[in-house]
Amino acid sequence: MQENNISTANLEQCLKCNLCTLVCPMLAVNEQYPGPKKAGPDGERYRIKDPEYYDYALKYCLNCKRCEVACPSGVKIGDMIQTARIKYGSQARIRGLHGLRDWTLASTDFVGGMAAVPVIAPIANGMLGTGAAKAVLHGTIGVDRHRTFPSYSPQKFETWFRKEAAAAQESFSSKINFFHGCYANYNYPRLGKDFVKVVNACGYGVSLLEREKCCGIALMSNGFAAKAARQGRINLNSIRKAEGPVLTVSSSCTHMMREEYPEVLGLPNEDVKDRIMLLTRWLYPKLASGEIKLRFKEGFRMKVAYHTACHMQRMGWQEFTLGVLRMIPGLELTVMEPNCCGISGTFGFKKENYEYSQAIGETLFAEIREARAAAGDSVPFAVATECETCKWQIEMSTGIPVVNPVSILAGALAD
Amino acid sequence: MKFDVIVIGGGLSGCTAAAVLAEAGRKVALFSEGLSLHDASQGPASHKDQSRHPYSALAAISAKGVTVFRGDSIIRAELSQEGTKVLRAFSRNLGNEPLEAAAFLLATGKFFSRGIISNMEKVFEPVFDADVEFEPDHSKWFNPDFFAAQPFESFGVKTDAAGRVFKGGKAVENLYAAGQVKAGAPMSDSEIEDSGRKAAAAILKLF
Numbered sequence: 001m002q003e004n005n006i007s008t009a010n011l012e013q014c015l016k017c018n019l020c021t022l023v024c025p026m027l028a029v030n031e032q033y034p035g036p037k038k039a040g041p042d043g044e045r046y047r048i049k050d051p052e053y054y055d056y057a058l059k060y061c062l063n064c065k066r067c068e069v070a071c072p073s074g075v076k077i078g079d080m081i082q083t084a085r086i087k088y089g090s091q092a093r094i095r096g097l098h099g100l101r102d103w104t105l106a107s108t109d110f111v112g113g114m115a116a117v118p119v120i121a122p123i124a125n126g127m128l129g130t131g132a133a134k135a136v137l138h139g140t141i142g143v144d145r146h147r148t149f150p151s152y153s154p155q156k157f158e159t160w161f162r163k164e165a166a167a168a169q170e171s172f173s174s175k176i177n178f179f180h181g182c183y184a185n186y187n188y189p190r191l192g193k194d195f196v197k198v199v200n201a202c203g204y205g206v207s208l209l210e211r212e213k214c215c216g217i218a219l220m221s222n223g224f225a226a227k228a229a230r231q232g233r234i235n236l237n238s239i240r241k242a243e244g245p246v247l248t249v250s251s252s253c254t255h256m257m258r259e260e261y262p263e264v265l266g267l268p269n270e271d272v273k274d275r276i277m278l279l280t281r282w283l284y285p286k287l288a289s290g291e292i293k294l295r296f297k298e299g300f301r302m303k304v305a306y307h308t309a310c311h312m313q314r315m316g317w318q319e320f321t322l323g324v325l326r327m328i329p330g331l332e333l334t335v336m337e338p339n340c341c342g343i344s345g346t347f348g349f350k351k352e353n354y355e356y357s358q359a360i361g362e363t364l365f366a367e368i369r370e371a372r373a374a375a376g377d378s379v380p381f382a383v384a385t386e387c388e389t390c391k392w393q394i395e396m397s398t399g400i401p402v403v404n405p406v407s408i409l410a411g412a413l414a415d
Numbered sequence: 416m417k418f419d420v421i422v423i424g425g426g427l428s429g430c431t432a433a434a435v436l437a438e439a440g441r442k443v444a445l446f447s448e449g450l451s452l453h454d455a456s457q458g459p460a461s462h463k464d465q466s467r468h469p470y471s472a473l474a475a476i477s478a479k480g481v482t483v484f485r486g487d488s489i490i491r492a493e494l495s496q497e498g499t500k501v502l503r504a505f506s507r508n509l510g511n512e513p514l515e516a517a518a519f520l521l522a523t524g525k526f527f528s529r530g531i532i533s534n535m536e537k538v539f540e541p542v543f544d545a546d547v548e549f550e551p552d553h554s555k556w557f558n559p560d561f562f563a564a565q566p567f568e569s570f571g572v573k574t575d576a577a578g579r580v581f582k583g584g585k586a587v588e589n590l591y592a593a594g595q596v597k598a599g600a601p602m603s604d605s606e607i608e609d610s611g612r613k614a615a616a617a618i619l620k621l622f
Contacts, residue, residue, distance in 0.1 A: 019450045069486030072449030072528060285512060316487045316508030337474055
């Protein structure tokens, strides 16, 4: 836009209006954090002069991108902070107990793959659920004792798909690609199965990518940027080899592959970016135009409060999901104010961040409790969101079930 | 996506118009590139006070049923062959999804919010390339007296009596303008609100 820009994140466009400062969820609860304006464009001008000006308090940035949504000038504040952390912050090494924790939390593929060894999943689930194990993790590597680890599935989604579903997909003349993400693969294959059910009901078959790695968001935010980039290259290459849309169910994986690969990790994706999207982004226009018609269950009833996850808000796609949900007969929808839940992926799992995490989420939790109370008990109630870590945080903090919109849609389809 | 009215800009005139239109029962979408600077002037103390929260204006119109696209902006539009009607618009975040409406309201403000952009050759409106009233002689854009009224402050889109915008010399029948994006002297906040209300009233006559 402006001529002679030297930065890639629109640094020069910052007017110092402080709107980002006003909306930053971390700054509201933690005075040690300088806030997005100081951590982002203000700090960047100093860092360009001398990397010594790097402030370690930038570790508090949740990377929620709410600053970017608030910015009237298009400054990519969140990207700037992430990039600074990678460029000037200490690169993470698996050193000490906290280093081990960060690596474990970030390595979704490795840990998920281990847990998928048949004997290990039940043992791991059983152990991680006990108070004793939680106390040990809290006291040693620093995973907060309040946290509940998402349980691991004894069978990976990929394994189920190859064994049970792949053959049936051949009967469809057109297919779409599915980037399932770690959560559907290792923790909750049901979500992947729901995706297959919905896409098949739309008249399309599903195929998996040649190779899928974790999108790398957890690695990036825990300081393992080089590894995140390696995984990103593998994913982009697989996507390049696949034809047609690559659909997803997780808002954060989607945002990562579309926006953070090029802006933060330096992986160009212009050639494939438009093909990477959430299922609802792909489906809504086709349902609205009548190109796809879905048959719904008679007598389906559900009350849903939709939570716009931070990265969903940044992509601005919530209306596609809401549009799809509104088409389900018998579904009553309320849309909550977009507020951060505070978990920010692995951030809230660390014991030193627990209090911040819960304080940030409180506004959202209060609205959820209110919606739950107003819904009554005559009809099933759930919070809907595309983000799996929001799901863990909201379920832990309110005890109210959180469901991916794709699963709601799958549950409402006529058999 | 289809709406009755699409408001472009979430500042004072855009939010006011959206509120009036929603209260009158219209299906309204509002695209706001970031938050309004009116909210920033309240200072950090407003942060913990929900009633003065920076999202308050957008949250308030959202509560009235307006579909608010935060952090998104309309980047281009398609007009009828004669160039007298906006058929559909497209936003940065929604990509190729066509955004259709009976009426569009341009409430993007002036230079500061980039509703109007200038370079050495011309002054233009970036979304529709609507006709802009400005002084062609660059040397007359500024008054050397810094504190005097500046001629460039009056540059803005040309509108007819009903508030409709011109493009290529012809009035566009379903494209209205409100607030500072319009040609004319800088407005006070109450004048901006009033401009939003008037535009909403003109748009309501279409239904």
